[in-house]
Amino acid sequence: LPVPPGFTITAEACLAYFDAGKDFPEGMWSQVTKDMAEVEEQTGKEFGGVENPLLVSVRSGSRVSMPGMMDTVLNVGLNPETLQGLAELSGNERFAYDAYRRLISMYGRIVKDIPGSLFERKLDEYKAKTEGGRDTDLTVDMLKEVVQDFKAIYREQLGEDFPDDVWEQLRQAVEAVFDSWFGPNATTYRRLNKLPDTWGTAVNICTMVFGNMGEDSGTGVAFTRNPSDGAKQLYG
Numbered sequence: 498l499p500v501p502p503g504f505t506i507t508a509e510a511c512l513a514y515f516d517a518g519k520d521f522p523e524g525m526w527s528q529v530t531k532d533m534a535e536v537e538e539q540t541g542k543e544f545g546g547v548e549n550p551l552l553v554s555v556r557s558g559s560r561v562s563m564p565g566m567m568d569t570v571l572n573v574g575l576n577p578e579t580l581q582g583l584a585e586l587s588g589n590e591r592f593a594y595d596a597y598r599r600l601i602s603m604y605g606r607i608v609k610d611i612p613g614s615l616f617e618r619k620l621d622e623y624k625a626k627t628e629g630g631r632d633t634d635l636t637v638d639m640l641k642e643v644v645q646d647f648k649a650i651y652r653e654q655l656g657e658d659f660p661d662d663v664w665e666q667l668r669q670a671v672e673a674v675f676d677s678w679f680g681p682n683a684t685t686y687r688r689l690n691k692l693p694d695t696w697g698t699a700v701n702i703c704t705m706v707f708g709n710m711g712e713d714s715g716t717g718v719a720f721t722r723n724p725s726d727g728a729k730q731l732y733g
Contacts, residue, residue, distance in 0.1 A: 498719060498731075502539040503703030504532040505558065511675050511697035519672070526668070529702070533667075540704055545663040549586060550579035551704065552596075555670040557677060558699035562724065566686045567698060568607045568677035570670040572600035572705060576661040592707070594640035595632075601647040601659055604666065608673040611654045619646050667702075674700045 506529065513522035533544055533553075542551035552574040557567035575583070575597050584593035602616035620632075623643055627634035635643070651659045660666055677683060678698045687694065719733040 501704035501706050502536045503701060504536065506671065506700040508560065508697035508699045511678060511699065514675050536704060544574055545579060547578050547582045550574060550582045554703050554705050555667065555674055556701045556703065557674050558701045560696050561692065563683060563686050566683040567680065568674050570603055570607055570673065572596045573666050573670050574663045575600050576663060591637045591640060594637060594644055598640060598643045598647055601644065601651060605651050608669050609655055611651065615650050616647055619643065619650065671700050674698065
């Protein structure tokens with residue numbers, strides 16, 4: 498199976514992060530930058546590069562499945578420069594701006610605790626101007642305006658601009674996934690299922706793949722074992 502290159506920050510690092518008062522343990526970030534360089538080599542892409550930008554997803558990974566309980570940030574690595582590179586590389590400007598507006602709203606909501614309803618209402622205003630009223634009906638020009646409006650929401654809520662520094666995006670996304678281990682959803686899930694707080698969560702940083710780049714693209718989840726009974730078989 499074609500598995501996108503990536504790497505995992507261990508759950509032990511998560512526990513060390515909390516033990517240190519929400520500071521990355523010594524040496525962790527240097528390992529992250531080293532592993533990112535390996536992903537760049539494997540993909541032929543550059544994180545923050547203009548011509549062939551590398552985008553990554555930052556996902557949680559607890560030792561048992563906790564579906565939907567912790568946070569994920571997608572499209573990390575987009576800024577005004579890499580956005581243009583993605584548009585040229587994909588030959589699809591609309592796709593690039595759609596990916597960017599998704600990053601801004603997801604990052605704002607998950608990393609910075611901006612109410613998601615602010616982004617949703619603004620997007621609904623634009624969808625209401627289309628004939629079909631769906632995300633897919635938004636034009637490139639509309640999505641460009643959505644991006645600017647989302648950035649304005651971010652600025653109004655935080656008093657700072659959405660970060661163009663891709664490494665700062667990555668750092669804060671990793672912190673957000675660590676923090677989600679003790680978020681209300683994950684904490685309640687553990688209480689109901691009698692799971693200990695002492696496990697922590699890993700962080701999986703993986704090359705982005707897209708299910709919306711065209712008719713020949715798609716995404717999904719596959720297991721190397723049956724999650725119901727543990728049988729060693731491909732399950733999807």
